[in-house]
Amino acid sequence: MALALQTFATVKDANAALKIEGTRYLGGGTLVVRAANEGDVSVFSLVRSIDPALSTIEVGDAKVRIGASVTMAAITRHPDLGALAKAARAVGGPAIRNMATVGGNLFAPAPYGDFAVALLALDASVDTGKGELPLETFLAGRDETRALVTSVSFTPPKTDSLRFLKVSRVKPKGVSVLSIAAVLEQAADGTIGSARIALGCLADRPMRAVAAEKALIGRSLTRDGIAAALAAASEGTSPITDPIASAWYRAEVLPVHLGRLLLS
């Protein structure tokens, strides 16, 4: 069947249309239009919603809510989302960033999905219209998700507490060897009170480096202080092998780059 696009005013109607087999949601087009162009004939219906809520960014003191259709470029431009700008800029080149959406990035398979890595470190939750799911839970089940993601939300990070690093072979736009996001809270004496570390390309989707997080608690950000965390960084990972790098290489350089990020 020829490809056809259906546009709906509401998320509800779009969700209803998505239930039909062979239907995919059209976000920025960087994933689904590409697949169609490349001859994926399993998709013959594209659905989108032009509900303005999907393109809205709300920044409150306790909560940031980003609509699923918000683009990476819109995040880099937003005056109150400076903490996320680096992660948003890590996605593609300028044209891709004008198209790629927050919702789409949650579905991007490794080595893509760098922005979702940052969201994971922020302990974001995902709204699919049926209440909010922790991002980690959402990512685990994303391949079976049929409902439209409407927004992601998270507690705004304290200034400079989100650290983000993307390592790529090609500069400035190459895809990830790996990406790391970390949200660290330090006590007055500099010791780490809480740590959330998320990794990209160390599995087929973004994952938390739980062992490394634990090993940081109560430590200070010195070479000695982070040694245990670096030693534990690979725990639970199963890095991807792709044309960019092998699983071996990704595993080898993860502690190196994590160390540099933590000491930066």
Next chain:
Amino acid sequence: MAIRRGRGVAAINYPTGMNLGGDPTQALVHSTPTGNFMVTLSSVDLGQGMKQIMAQICAEAIGVPTDRVVVDTADTDTGPHCMGTFASRGTHRAGNAVIQAAREARQVMLEVAAEELEVNASDLETDGQGNILVKGAPQKSISIFDVALSAHFKRGRSISGRGMFLIPRSYPEKETGAMKPSTCYAHACTVAEVEVDDETGEVTVLNVKNVFEIGRALNPKMVEQQLVGGSWMGISHALYETTEPYYPNRDHGGTDFNQYLMPGPGDLAQTEIIVLERPSADGPYGAKGPGEMCANPQIPAVANAVFDAVGVRIDTLPITPERILRALKAQAAN
């Protein structure tokens, strides 16, 4: 962590034209009634600027400005045979064919001018500006515009010429390999300076200094285009490129420009290009083929620089961070 610096050198030569010859190219040149010149070929411009260079060669050989020449190429109904654009042969082979055709056309042009000026054709020269002058008496002259009009409408002469260039084919002697692969060679020497991150194996090429000897820089700006782009491709080959990253395992071949790695605009080495010209005996105005060889010397120069920096030899291309890191770990283990 340590960023370690090293430099390496490599020197190379490269044959011009199809290996062992036997690769003909033809050209036709004719004038229009108002003294513009058409070059008809079937050679292909891949982007290197074949059309422009053939126009300059024809203009030089006839003695007119380049903007009086139009190149019509790569229509098999009109253009005579060319073996193709490969093996650094385009400029050399087609250029020679164009010169031969242009000289034949020039001879007719001078003969017509001689009749108009009532002198011998051998006493005439062109001024490169569109006029034909009597040697030693430049006040006696005629414009090529008028010569072409006369040839067409008064004297019934076709100002045209045929060109053909062929290096006869050489057949290698079976047991000794005695053969004549090429008639002229371009040369290069590159010094590359790199930094290697000894914890990640990442290489940054800081600068490359390339010296190329190319016979004759027919159009220096276009030569520069080729050599700068070629130098980039050489570095790219050294450190990035392959369709089979786990060769001979066939898996994980890149299918797009994200997965097929090449240096981006943020990865550029500072690139210096120096050109020497030792005209070749059989090249058009001495030109050799620079297009291919300019991408070769950077590869071993970078490989040697990596060794100079971190003391490990990567003898497999591309020299990826993974290969360097594995070698560094093996080195540390010993």
Next chain:
Amino acid sequence: MAKVPVQFTLNGSEKAEFIDSGTTLLNALRDKIGDTSPKGGCHQGTCGACSVIVDGELRLSCLTLAETCNGASITTTSGLADGGVLHTLQRAFLDTFATQCGFCSPGMIIAAKVLLDHTPNPSREEVVEALSGNICRCTGYEPIIQAVLTAARSNSQNAA
């Protein structure tokens, strides 16, 4: 096959066509409207040769469905010259010998135009970032970067 109407402004003139639903903007421009200046280098969003400007934003026309551009204002490289007078960027690409095969040039020029529209005096780093989604296989990028910087200088001189 369901045909859908599309209507937008292309380089200042109104265009209206019926196209197959799901047609990319790239194919609509090239095959239906006849503007072949955007090139199809990959149809994957990885080469930038199809770059166009939609309502002031740089977009990849190969990943954009034409019917989502209804009412939009679209600019392509073929619309940059003012009559016979080349756009500053086009002039700079010529003067710095920044084109070889030319296939990436329209996309590069469009990407550079969006940069200069927002950042008239960019740093080299900003130029590199602006061009980072566009692949060139011939030049090694340096002449293209120089072309954009040259165009910016030339614009500021003209403004002065």
Next chain:
Amino acid sequence: MELRKNYFADVRKDDLHEIGQPRARLDSPGHVTGKTAYFADRNFPGMLHLKMVRSPHHHARIRSIDTSDAEKHPGVLKILTARDVPHNVYTILILIQVGPEDETVLADGKVRWKGEAVVAVLAETERAAQEAAAKVKVDYEVLPAVLDMEEALKPGAPIVNEYHGQNYYLYDSGECRKVRFGDVEAGFAGADHILEQSYQSSPIEHAPTETTGCVVVPEPNDRFTCYTNTQAMFFTLDNSSIILQMPGSKLHFVGGTVGGGFGGKVDVIVEPIAILGAKLTGRPVSFIYSREEEMQISSPRAAEKVIIKDGVMKDGRIVARKVTGYTDAGAYSRHSPYGAQKGAAHYPGPYTIPNVWIDTYCVYTNRTPSSAMRGFGVTIGDFALEVQMDKLARLIGMDPLEFRFINAYRDGDMKAHRQPTEGAALIECMQEASRAANWPVAEKYMAMSSYAKGA
């Protein structure tokens, strides 16, 4: 860029008007305005799109092909299989008498690499062609594949290509192209040091921004106009004529404006099948490689393995060099026998060595056929040679650049393939590099010249 006119000024006349002038390129205005017409910028009413069904296996026997569902798919005009191709088994270098014909336009009974063309689908739209292609059913019996050159050359290895009968190209000189000069074993015996090293590469893609393709239009007079980005017009026309068993006078090729080639557009792959489609449907046909096809289906630069054994003296002279080169042709010859032979002509590099032994092999494996690329037959060899030179210099404790001066070829020196050196300029390039890179070498090397010794 700097032109250093002081070199070779004695043999060069700089009295030219147009040559040597940095004239603006006449094609650039078209490039920067988007008006340059590449082959795919031509659109014809009723144009069909060709999509290829490709082998998912490295090596397999085709038991059967069922195109019945695909033929019924809406928008499909024609499905082509091997039996539709008049001269299906071909090889492109047959035009210069390099055979045997060893490749199928469309697979016939067997596939020999993952990605090999099996069935061509012609439909009204790309989408219809893709959908119909997905409905073509090919029943394969998977065969053992060989992907490693060393494995391929072992006795008992699966035969990749029956048209050769063994997994290497048979030259008139035997299993490899040979160069023999002096007495290499005597050279090794007299050397102060011997160094044998092995170098390898993997396939490299040309990756032009414009993918390979063509648009074919049937003309009223029984002719076909083929708009193409081939690098070689008549080479492609003449091979198409053979494959289609169609007089060359029926074919009209138009091209010459190409979005990058780098050697990747000298195979004759898209044109014959597109012309055939146009002939059998009477409609214009477009066959343009997708980016994925360009990256993984079009011929790459071959992987190579190069083993270099050198004998070197403490004073820096290389006295013997033995090179064994292996070129991974993939499943079919294309230009690889030529490339391997070009390697034999290139070794031992731009150095004068009295004893040389060269063997270059063209090896078949079950991978994408390789072919020409910028630096064909030489690029990987130069990597090997010049890294080897660096190792040799360090082995004898000599500066790598000075070591090259000692061995550099000069006018009149006899090369291993028994041609006297003419027009050498390696020494001058190295002298200038020494200056430019601030890499000083002894004054005696700066005083050297490529001109014949004593001349």
